[in-house]
Structures are given as C-alpha cells and as structure tokens.
Amino acid sequence: MFFEPEIETASRDRIEALQLKRLRETVRRVYEHVPMYRGRLDEAGIGPDGIRSLDDLRRIPFTVKEDLRQNYPFGMFATPMRDVVRIHASSGTTGKPTVVGYTKEDLSTWSTCMARLITATGVGPDDIAQVAFGYGLFTGAFGLHYALEKVGCAVVPISAGNTEKQLMLMQDFGVTVLISTPSYAQYIAETAQKMGLVPGRDLKLRVGLFGGEACSDAMRQDIERRMGMIATQNYGLSEVVGPGISGECECQSGLHFNEDHFIPEVIDPDTGRVLPVGEKGELVLTALTKQALPILRYRTKDLTRLIPEPCACGRTHMRMEKVLGRIDDMLIIRGVNVFPSQIEEVLASVEEVGPNYEIVVTREGYLDRMQIKVELNDSSLLERFSHLEELENRIRQRIRTVLGLDVSVRLVEHQSLKRFEGKAKRVTDLRKL
Ligand code: DLL
Numbered sequence: 001m002f003f004e005p006e007i008e009t010a011s012r013d014r015i016e017a018l019q020l021k022r023l024r025e026t027v028r029r030v031y032e033h034v035p036m037y038r039g040r041l042d043e044a045g046i047g048p049d050g051i052r053s054l055d056d057l058r059r060i061p062f063t064v065k066e067d068l069r070q071n072y073p074f075g076m077f078a079t080p081m082r083d084v085v086r087i088h089a090s091s092g093t094t095g096k097p098t099v100v101g102y103t104k105e106d107l108s109t110w111s112t113c114m115a116r117l118i119t120a121t122g123v124g125p126d127d128i129a130q131v132a133f134g135y136g137l138f139t140g141a142f143g144l145h146y147a148l149e150k151v152g153c154a155v156v157p158i159s160a161g162n163t164e165k166q167l168m169l170m171q172d173f174g175v176t177v178l179i180s181t182p183s184y185a186q187y188i189a190e191t192a193q194k195m196g197l198v199p200g201r202d203l204k205l206r207v208g209l210f211g212g213e214a215c216s217d218a219m220r221q222d223i224e225r226r227m228g229m230i231a232t233q234n235y236g237l238s239e240v241v242g243p244g245i246s247g248e249c250e251c252q253s254g255l256h257f258n259e260d261h262f263i264p265e266v267i268d269p270d271t272g273r274v275l276p277v278g279e280k281g282e283l284v285l286t287a288l289t290k291q292a293l294p295i296l297r298y299r300t301k302d303l304t305r306l307i308p309e310p311c312a313c314g315r316t317h318m319r320m321e322k323v324l325g326r327i328d329d330m331l332i333i334r335g336v337n338v339f340p341s342q343i344e345e346v347l348a349s350v351e352e353v354g355p356n357y358e359i360v361v362t363r364e365g366y367l368d369r370m371q372i373k374v375e376l377n378d379s380s381l382l383e384r385f386s387h388l389e390e391l392e393n394r395i396r397q398r399i400r401t402v403l404g405l406d407v408s409v410r411l412v413e414h415q416s417l418k419r420f421e422g423k424a425k426r427v428t429d430l431r432k433l
Contacts, residue, residue, distance in 0.1 A: 003119040003151065004112070007260055008315050015317065016054060018260050022288035024051045027060070030294050033078040036071060037296065057263065057286065058274055062297045068098040068239060077101050079292045089137040090238045097137070100238050101292040107146065109289050110244055113258040114147030117247030120256065120313065121207050121232045125152030129177035130170060132184060133212065134160040134422055139242025140212050144179050147244070153177065160184060160421040163191045171202050178208045182215035182223060182231070183424035186355060189226035190415070199228030209234055211243055213423045214323050214341055218348030222355050233322055240285045240298055246320055254307045254319030261289050264318060265297070266306055269327050280305040282327060283320065301327045331361060331429065333368045336405045340426050346399050347374055352381055352391060356417045361429045368431065370407040372399075379414040 002008050010018075030037035031048040040061045041050070050056065068076060073096075077084065085104050089097035102110065123129065129148045133140035135157060148155045156173060158166055160180070166188060169175065178185060185208055197203055205227050211234030223231045235255050236243040245262055246255035257264055262285050266275045269282040283300045303326070307319040325339035332338075340359060347354050357374040374395070392409045399407050 001119050001122055001124060002315075003116040008116060008120075008317065010260075010316060012316065015259050019263055019288060020051070020054050022260075023054070023057065023263070023286070024049070026286075026288055026290075026294050026296070027051050029078055029291075030296065034076055034294070036067060036076060037294075054263075057265070057297070060286075060296050062272065062284065062299050063295055064299050065098060065239065069096060072096050073099040074101065076295075077292055078294050079103055084292050086142075088139045088142070088238055088242065098239055100139075100242075103291040106241075106291050106293075109261065110143065110241055111146040111150045113241070113261055114143055114244035114247075115150040116258060117234060117244065117256070118144075118147055118151050118153075118209065120247060120249035120315065121209060121230075122250050123148075123151065123153060123177050123207050123209070127153045127176045127207075128156065128173055129153045129179060130156040130158055130166065130173075130175045132158060132160055132166055132178060132180035132188070132421075138212075138422075139236070139238045140181075141179075143236070143242040143244055144209065148177075148179075163188055163421070164195065167192055167195060167197060167203075170205065171197065174204045176204050176206050178205055178227070178229070180208070180210060181212045181420070181423050182210040182219050182233075183213065183420045184422065185210055185223045185227070185231070186219065187419045187421070189223060190419075193226065199226070203227070205229040207232065209247075211235060211247075214325065216341060216344050216348065218345065219355060235302075235320070235323060237285075237300055237302075240287055240295055240300070241290065245285065249311065249313040249315060251312050253311065254321055256311065256315050256317050256319050259317040262287055264306060264320065266304065267299075269301075269303075277306045277308050280324070283323075303327060329427070331359075331370070331427065333361065333370050333405055333407075336403065338370075338403055338405060342403060343372060343399065344426075346402050347372075347395070350391075350395055350398065353377055353395070353411065356415075356419070357426060358417055359427045361427070361431055363431045370405070371410060372407055373410045373412050373417065375412055375417055376414050381414070 028048045083103045084101040086102040089099050135141040206229050208231040220231045232248040234243050234247040236245040246257045265284040266281040275281045283302045285298050287295045303324045304320045325341045353374045360371045362369050395409045
C-alpha cells in the first residue's frame with residue numbers, strides 16, 4: 001500500500017532533480033533569514049545561489065546540536081514567530097533543551113511524510129491505533145497522531161503510562177495498532193501476560209510502529225512473539241522534524257527515507273569525510289522543505305549505513321539499516337569501545353536471561369569496571385540453578401569472547417529491574433558523575 005505512490009516509486013533522476021531544486025531553495029532561504037547560516041555559508045564561499053549540483057551539498061558545513069543550543073530558543077528560525085504554530089523540544093536531560101518550530105505548512109508536510117511510512121506498514125482506515133508515546137514536548141506522539149488521522153485510522157491518544165488501562169482499552173476497543181517505544185511495548189507485553197490476556201483471543205493487535213530508541217532483532221522477535229503482531233521501526237529526531245524521516249515497510253528490511261524531503265549522508269564521525277554509500281558511519285541529514293526551522297547537514301550522532309538497492313515493496317527511496325547505536329552511547333572501558341547494543345545481543349543469545357538488563361560503569365582507582373545486571377527470565381530458574389555463579393560465568397565468558405572485555409555479571413530476579421514507559425535508560429555511567 002502507498003500513500004503517495006507516484007513520488008514513493010519515482011525514478012532516481014526525478015528524486016534527485018527534486019532534491020536539487022529544494023536544496024537550492026533552502027540554501028537561499030537560510031542565507032536570507034538565519035544569521036548563523038549566512039555566516040557559515042559566507043565562510044565556506046557559498047552564496048545564496050551557490051548550489052549548482054547535489055555534490056555541492058558537501059561544501060556546506062555541518063550543523064550540530066550545540067548550534068541550536070547557542071541560538072536558544074528561536075535564533076535559528078527562518079520565519080517570523082507569527083507564522084509558527086507549534087513548538088516542540090528535545091528530550092535532553094541536562095541544560096536547556098533544543099527547541100524546534102513548525103509552520104502550518106511544516107505540520108502538513110510532517111504528517112504526510114509520516115503517513116507514507118504508516119501506510120508502508122499496511123496500516124490504513126480499517127485500523128484502530130493506540131498512541132502510547134508521551135504527548136508533550138516530545139515529537140513522538142503528535143508526529144504519529146496527525147499522520148494516523150491523515151491515513152484515516154481511528155486514534156486512541158492515551159499517551160504513555162497506566163499500562164493496565166492501556167490493555168483494557170486495547171481489549172475493549174479492539175485496537176489493532178500499537179505506537180510506542182519498543183521497550184514500552186515489551187513492558188505492555190509482560191503486563192498482558194500477567195493479566196492473563198492472550199493475543200489473538202483477547203487482543204487484536206496486528207502491527208506495532210515502534211521508534212524513538214534502538215530495537216535489537218532479539219527485542220523485535222520478543223515483541224512479535226508475545227503480542228502476536230509484526231513490529232516495525234520508525235526513526236527520526238526532533239531537530240530534523242521528529243518521526244517521519246525513515247521507517248520500515250512490511251518487508252521489515254531497512255527503513256525507507258522520505259528522500260524528497262530529507263537528504264541522508266553517512267560520514268566518518270572522526271574526520272567528517274563522506275563515506276561511500278553502504279559503509280557504516282554517522283548519519284547526517286539535510287531537511288529540504290522545512291520552513292520554520294530549516295536544517296542543513298545535521299550530525300545526528302546515530303550510527304547506521306545506507307542501503308541503495310531497491311526494496312521488494314517497490315519504493316525507490318534509499319533505505320538505512322536500523323540504528324546500531326548512538327556515538328555518545330559508546331562506552332570506553334579500559335580502552336575497549338563497547339555499545340550497549342553489543343551487550344544486549346550477547347544477553348539475547350543466552351536462553352535463561354532477559355530481556356531486561358542494566359549496565360553500571362564505575363571507576364576504582366584508574367580501573368574502569370562494568371557490571372551487568374540481567375534478569376532471569378523465569379522465576380523458577382532461581383530454584384533450578386542451584387549455582388547461579390555457573391550461569392553468570394557462562395555469560396561473562398561469552399562477553400569476553402565477543403567483546404574482549406572482562407565484566408562482572410549479576411543475575412537478578414525475574415521482573416525486578418526498572419521498567420520504562422518511554423525510552424529505556426540501560427546505562428548508568430558513574431564515572432561521569
Ligand atoms: O525520538 C523522534 C521519534 C519519535 C522517532 C518516535 C521515531 C518515533 P528525539 O527525542 O529527538 O526524537 O530523539 C532522537 O532518538 O537521534 C536516535 O538516537 C533515537 N532514535 C529515534 N528513533 C530511533 C530508532 C525522537 N528507530 C534520537 N532506532 C535519535 C534507534 C532511534 N534510535
């Protein structure tokens with residue numbers, strides 16, 4: 001199913017012609033209306049008409065989160081405030097948030113982009129969709145909400161939390177689509193089990209649209225198995241628009257960009273060099289149609305790779321692999337680089353534990369220590385494993401083999417770790433405190 005079939009299946013030439021036209025318009029607009037960009041473009045020797053081909057994109061300097069912070073709150077807006085009709089902010093936990101604004105036209109473009117991705121998962125007017133993202137400054141809930149309405153779904157805007165009530169409504173309303181973070185979906189699945197609800201019999205869920213945080217293959221399979229639905233992923237970030245940048249279709253093999261609205265590049269995070277298509281690195285995004293807050297070459301800090309091959313669904317827009325991790329989530333433990341997702345993968349391969357875990361990093365003297373707390377996935381295991389150390393050792397050895405790192409592993413009781421209604425926080429790095 002397509003929302004805008006003509007553009008979603010357009011030829012590469014057509015997509016690139018549109019990108020070039022829109023890039024030129026955006027560069028001219030920011031040059032005229034955003035002092036920071038005018039300064040940057042002048043420094044780079046690019047005037048308001050300096051873009052002749054798509055290759056010229058590489059001459060434009062990167063934009064980073066700090067730029068938005070320094071221009072807090074509205075210094076990078078390209079339209080007068082009287083044209084701004086919505087303000088969101090990033091979920092940053094320290095200091096001032098990064099603020100983003102939308103005109104009426106921006107909201108319409110945003111919901112169209114997201115509507116395409118919703119339709120790509122097979123969701124349509126016959127569906128009832130429960131939005132279990134938190135409504136507020138976070139872009140997740142509103143981003144999905146208006147797009148679901150555009151597609152014709154009946155929307156249940158319950159927001160995050162109150163998990164038993166979520167399940168009651170899902171059952172009573174016959175909800176078919178769940179929208180949340182993947183970790184909240186796992187929590188909902190666990191609560192459903194506790195309440196004795198059986199997918200298929202008591203719940204009619206068939207598709208989950210998840211996003212806002214990484215979702216490993218193990219996590220996806222866990223949700224699909226426990227909720228009896230297909231779990232698709234959506235990617236986005238508030239600085240660039242929110243959700244609606246890329247998402248999976250029914251094939252579940254990579255996330256399609258809306259390339260007529262966003263140009264993706266992948267760079268080497270250390271040197272800033274643009275990498276050949278297909279290589280893994282940091283995703284950089286340029287928004288082509290945003291009015292209130294145009295953004296050029298934004299460094300997302302998310303690691304992925306581009307997939308240029310056409311998809312079986314018929315969409316021609318480039319895909320990206322699911323995000324492998326955030327650069328600033330990478331931990332350096334005694335000189336070894338570790339992403340929490342790598343630990344998660346190892347834990348997923350151990351039958352007796354998971355899916356909830358917590359990583360605590362401390363420093364004793366000059367030595368970094370990593371402790372992994374992971375739940376036994378069944379309370380009866382406590383009795384079966386008379387020597388829990390044996391299982392702890394097995395996990396420790398597996399981590400040493402895969403990551404070359406010595407960690408300490410502590411098994412904790414089934415369902416004893418903290419659960420999350422939004423984005424999960426799995427790492428506590430006490431070295432930074
Ligand atoms: O999380 C936007 C969003 C909401 C996307 C709902 C999809 C669904 P922020 O709060 O600004 O915006 O956080 C953006 O979250 O840079 C990634 O590190 C992470 N992220 C978002 N989606 C995914 C995903 C929203 N599918 C930051 N996989 C991004 C992995 C994701 N990480």
